[in-house]
Amino acid sequence: MAENKPITKNVDWMVVLIYIACLGIGWVNIYAAVYNPEVNMSMFDLSNNAGKQLMWIGTAALLIICILVIDYKFYETFSFIIYAVIVFLLVVVLFAGSNINGSRSWIKFGAFSLQPAEFSKLAISLAISKYLSDPAISLTRKLKDYYPIMGIIALPAFLILLSNETGSMLVFASFAIVLYREGMPGFIPSIGIVTAALLIITLLFVKWYIAGVIIVIAGLAIWLMPVMTRRRGGLWATIIIAFVMIGIVFGVDFFMNNVLQKHQRGRIMVLLDPDSDPRGIGWNVIQSKIAIGSGGFTGKGFLQGTQTKFDFVPEQSTDFIFCTVGEEHGFIGSAVVVVLFVSLIARLVVLAERQRSRFARVYGYCVAGIIFFHFMVNIGMTIGLMPVIGIPLPFFSYGGSSLWSFSILLFVFLKIDAQRPFTLSRG
Amino acid sequence: MxxxxxxxxxxxxxxxxxxxxxxxxxxxxxxxxxxxxxxxNSIKRVIEIPFRGQIYDRTGKLIVYNTPVYDLLVTPYKARVDDTLRFCQVLGIERRDFDSLMNAASAYSRVKPSLFLRQLSKEDFASIQDIMVDYSGFEFAKSSLRTYTAPTLANTLGYVSEITKGQLEKQEEPYYRQSDYIGQSGIEKIYENELRGKRGTKFVMQNVSGVYKGPWKGGELDTMAVAGANLYSGIDLEVQQYADSLMVNKVGSVVAIEPKTGQIISMVSAPTYDPNILASRYFSKNYAALARNPYKPLFNRPVMASYRPGSTFKLIQALIGLQEGVITPESGFTHANCPVGCHNHPATGTVALGVMHSCNPYFYNVFRRIIYKNNIQNTFKASAVGLDAWHDAISKFGIGQRLGIDLPSEYKGNLPNKKYYDRFYGEYRWKFSNIYSLSIGEGELLITPLKMANVAAIIANRGYFYTPHVIHGIGDGKKVNPEFLVRHDTGVESHNFDPVIEGMIGAVEGGTARRSRVEGITIAGKTGTSQNKRGDDHSIFIAFAPVENPKIAIAVFVENAGAGGSAAAPIANLIIEKYLTRKITNKALEERMFKADLMSKVILPGQKKPISADSLKKKLISADSMKKKPVVKPITAPKKQ
Structure with missing residues (x-):
């Protein structure tokens, strides 16, 4: 027992409790999602997803113990090696992987399958953290310091793209958060957000109106600008920004029709107007909104959901698990889940900020960013605020790979955080 | 930082x-x-439409019932028809019908079922049910069709049809939905709330393929459908059909009332049509043909058509005169000094003789005495006061107002009062000499056949009546509308009826209606000849029988058929005999009335002379022809029982 003590000592219990709560709620809802009133089935039966998920939870617990036992320095020391191993697995899967749902990204072990792409998030996080732990690297001043980071992200992204798992690749956008925290100029994420916003506004309103509004805003900005700022180039900067924005507005058509593939275009159009294709891509969005909306304030009750039960909502136990929560537990249940996630992510940011080493802080931000991105895209998709991108809801969705990868991701950080007092005491 | x-x-x-x-x-x-x-969409609300209430006649025979039929529905996105040709053959439709039906369904909704073919009979359903399994996206829904045991009473019963857009928007409590059926006229309309029953709602669960997965929440939110209430009418179906056959090729009305209760025994609106043709898939086509028909078969003449009552009105004049005390049963009048003409008849020394011979000068004098009873010196004022007093007395017979029968659009007719003439002449600018034609039921009087039958019932009852009504019992408890149990008194004392009834008996035995008297039954009747602007006079007859214990009071109106004794009286007396004895003694008279084509004497509005009456039948798809279509074709009318 004495040996166990240091393992759990100083682990942040708030995060652990939220983690357990998410797993518990998730498991119960997976059972509800696959529950069939005509067949008497058990939550513990390995033939259904709920039983399997319980097995994954058990193995995740073993993994967590291993992570806590291993010395914290291991992760920093072996960052690049872990990265290399996972990149190697991504290559292997391209040639030897099993084909599930059109993407060749699974490694099968009997009845269970693992998806190396899920673990690329861990690999990239560790590699970026390790790279940025060098105090000489500055993201504020030197452009060339970005190149290795681009490389670290691009290699697995390229391999994942080859295996047709676009959703997992998009998650890498979440690294923008950590880069911003470490000094990336604020205008870069701003440009990203403004471009995305313009894209959507353009699809909703008449282009000439938007152009007019942009010109009016630019004119007001110049008029209100202090004279000094205007003389120092503020005038021309504003004019150029306005022109670029108008350019984006008129470029959207070109982008939509020539750059995006047909199904990607469909997903964006459906986000704006699900009824444009009610039996096709819009189906998922409409059905999931109906399921969640029909839950009302308190929900229909455990196992009483009908939209999710009778196969109206696709991928009920994986990507659309939140529909079951919304339908059976109503607004109260949904709000609890949202609050759990926001608390978890906020807590992770707080933990990251208290780290002494840059490695630990960067890694903490990576974990928070990845979980946040999954949360935002997955729930956003079920309530019609995000395009349909097939990524799981962390700790909730059925699936061993995602549960394992998120558990490892999270507990590696908790382990590093738990050692913080010792690093401090050693000076 | x-x-x-x-x-x-x-x-x-x-x-x-x-x-x-x-x-x-x-x-x-x-x-x-x-x-x-x-x-x-996992929980489907299934509406269960209950059977509409049935309607029975006074002997317990069924008049209206429901036949189960099947509507074929299509859900366009699921529909797969690989061999359209066979599909069309099975359903007996053309290729272009198929296309237009499919397009209409798709236009409504791709994912919701919509109507493809309406009202397939049970036999058709059975014959195509197995074949339809081959075509996905098609399903049958049970529904029902109003069916009439006899091709009669079309306007009285009314018809049921899909609710119109206007009705849908106007309803106060949102009960009906699009494509629901609703009673549109007659009894079906008046008793809609009783007949329709209570719709049931079931919540059932279904999976994404529409497969039934059991009741939702164990059915705790479901409500049961309650069948509509049955209605019990006083109609005598046998007499009704007999009256129908007598009115063939005639335009007019028959209304027979049971005096003691006010129940309608028979109500004919001629020309008529088989109500089954409006309860079929050919509703719109047949309705359009009926609406265009110049003889207006959809016009419910017994309660909506109005005529001058002619000499039948003299009965009321005599009764008012006796009650007011301006004449006694022994009062006599001659033809002297009278502006109205008369025919040649024996002297009319009593009220009974006046009625029997329908003497015009007699009732001119009676009316004159009624009007001038008030002894006011100024004849203008005297006429005004006298007319209003007379108006009030006549009103008690239900004339000039709605009786309140359980049929829609009852016309109140016209009974002029002082105000009415003031509008034409100005106040105190008219007197008795301007209005005397009222004395013999002409002039500005307008009256419906129903009201005249009610007058016969009043005389049979010697002074009172019950509101005439078709339906006297609702539901299993045979609940009676309390309004139909209220006795309305006319204010004329019973003994004053004696001379009038005596005159009516005389009219049938040896007066104006003597040619249609019935051996063995004492009938009291009065003929009327209603003058009108178009063509010959209308033939009118009101009567009741047997005098000793009246069981039936009747009014018969035959348009443009001449004197009351020539057409209306024989028809009325044949119906009376049929109702009282169930057989006919005077076969020759019956035969003559069956064959009489008096319709050809009717001059329609806008026409100079009569047109052929056959045009009525040509454009209709009759119930018989509907029955003869091949079984596979889903256009069969339900079988009659």
Whole structure:
């Protein structure tokens, strides 16, 4: 027992409790999602997803113990090696992987399958953290310091793209958060957000109106600008920004029709107007909104959901698990889940900020960013605020790979955080 | 400092969280469109439409019942018809019908079932049911069709049809939905709330393929459908059909009332049509043909058509005169000094003789005495006061107002009073000499056949009546509308009826209606000849029988048929004999009335002379021809029982 003590000592219990709560709620809802009133089935039966998920939870617990036992320095020391191993697995899967749902990204072990792409998030996080732990690297001043980071992200992204798992690749956008925290100029994420916003506004309103509004805003900005700022180039900067924005507005058509593939275009159009294709891509969005909306304030009750039960909502136990929560537990249940996630992510940011080493802080931000991105895209998709991108809801969705990868991701950080007092005491 | 960026990051996380909470609150709590009833497609609300109530006649025979039929529905996105040719053959439709039906269904909704073919009979359903399994996306829904045991009473019963857009929007409590059926006229309309029953609602669960998965919440929200209430009428179906056959090729009405109760025994609106033709898939076509027909078969003449009552009105004049005391049963008048002409008849020394011979000068004098009873010196004022007194007395017979029968659009007719003439002549600018034609039922009087039958019932009852009504019992408890149990008194004392009834008996035995007297039954009757602007006079007859214990009071109106004794009296007396004895002694008379084509004497509005009466039948798809179509073709009318 004495040996166990240091393992759990100083682990942040708030995060652990939220983690357990998410797993518990998730498991119960997976059972509800696959529950069939005509067949008497058990939550513990390995033939259904709920039983399997319980097995994954058990193995995740073993993994967590291993992570806590291993010395914290291991992760920093072996960052690049872990990265290399996972990149190697991504290559292997391209040639030897099993084909599930059109993407060749699974490694099968009997009845269970693992998806190396899920673990690329861990690999990239560790590699970026390790790279940025060098105090000489500055993201504020030197452009060339970005190149290795681009490389670290691009290699697995390229391999994942080859295996047709676009959703997992998009998650890498979440690294923008950590880069911003470490000094990336604020205008870069701003440009990203403004471009995305313009894209959507353009699809909703008449282009000439938007152009007019942009010109009016630019004119007001110049008029209100202090004279000094205007003389120092503020005038021309504003004019150029306005022109670029108008350019984006008129470029959207070109982008939509020539750059995006047909199904990607469909997903964006459906986000704006699900009824444009009610039996096709819009189906998922409409059905999931109906399921969640029909839950009302308190929900229909455990196992009483009908939209999710009778196969109206696709991928009920994986990507659309939140529909079951919304339908059976109503607004109260949904709000609890949202609050759990926001608390978890906020807590992770707080933990990251208290780290002494840059490695630990960067890694903490990576974990928070990845979980946040999954949360935002997955729930956003079920309530019609995000395009349909097939990524799981962390700790909730059925699936061993995602549960394992998120558990490892999270507990590696908790382990590093738990050692913080010792690093401090050693000076 | 870069460290302060953590607040931007946490702020961004929190912002997304708040947006999601607001969105969830909107979707789950505020937005009603995702609630169970309106949008959930796993829980289907199944409406169960109960059978409409049946209608019985006075002997317990069924008049109206429901035949189960099957509507074929199509869900366009599921529909797969690989061999359209065979499909069309089976259903007996053309290729272009198929296309237009499919297009109409798709235009309504791709995912919801919509009507493809309406009202297939049970036999057709049975014959195509197995074949339809080959075509996905098609399903049958049970529904029912109004069916009439006899081709009669079309206007009295009315018809049922799909609710119109206007009715849908006008309904006070939202009960009906599009394509629901509703009673549109006659009894079906008046008793709609009783007949329709109570719709049931079931919530059932279905999976994404529409497969039934059991009741939702164990059926705790379901409500049972309650069948509509049966209605019990006083109609005598046998007499009704007999009256129908007598009125063939005639335009007019027959109304027979049981005097003691006010129940309608028979009500004929001629020309008529088989009500089954409006309860078929050919509703619109047949309705259009009926609406265009110049003889207006949809016009319910017994309660909507109005005529001058002619000499039948003299009965009321005599009764008022006796009651007011201006004449006695022994009063006599001659033809002297009278502006109205008369025919040649023996002297009319009593009220009974006046009635029997229908003497015009007699009732001119009676009316004159009624008007001038008030002894006011100024004849203008005397006429005005006298007319209003007379108006009030006549009103008690139900004339000039709605009787309140349980049929829609009852016309109140016209009974002029002082105000009415003031509008034409000015106040105190008219007197008796301007209005004397009222004395013999001409002039500005307008009266419906129903009211005249009611007058016969009043005389049979010697002074009172019950509101005439078709339906006297509702539901299994045979609940009676209390309004139909109220006795209405006319204010004329019973002994004053004696001389009038004596005269009526005389009219049938040896007076104006003597040619249609019935051996063995004492009938009291009065003929009327109603003058009108178009063509010959209308033939009118009112009567009741047997005098000793009146069981039937009747009014018969035959348009343009001449004197009351020539057409209306024989028809009325044959119906009376049929009702009282169930057989006919005077076969020759019956035969003559069956064959009489008096319709050809009717001059329609806008025409100079009569047109052929056959045009009525040509454009209709008759119930018989509907029956003869091949079985596979889903156009069969339900079998009659």
């Amino acid at each position: 870069l460290e302060s960026r953590r607040f931007v990051i946490i702020g961004f996380f929190a912002l997304v969280g708040i947006i999601y909470l607001l969105r969830l609150f909107y979707l789950q709590v505020l937005d009603e469109s995702y609630s169970i009833e309106s949008s959930s």
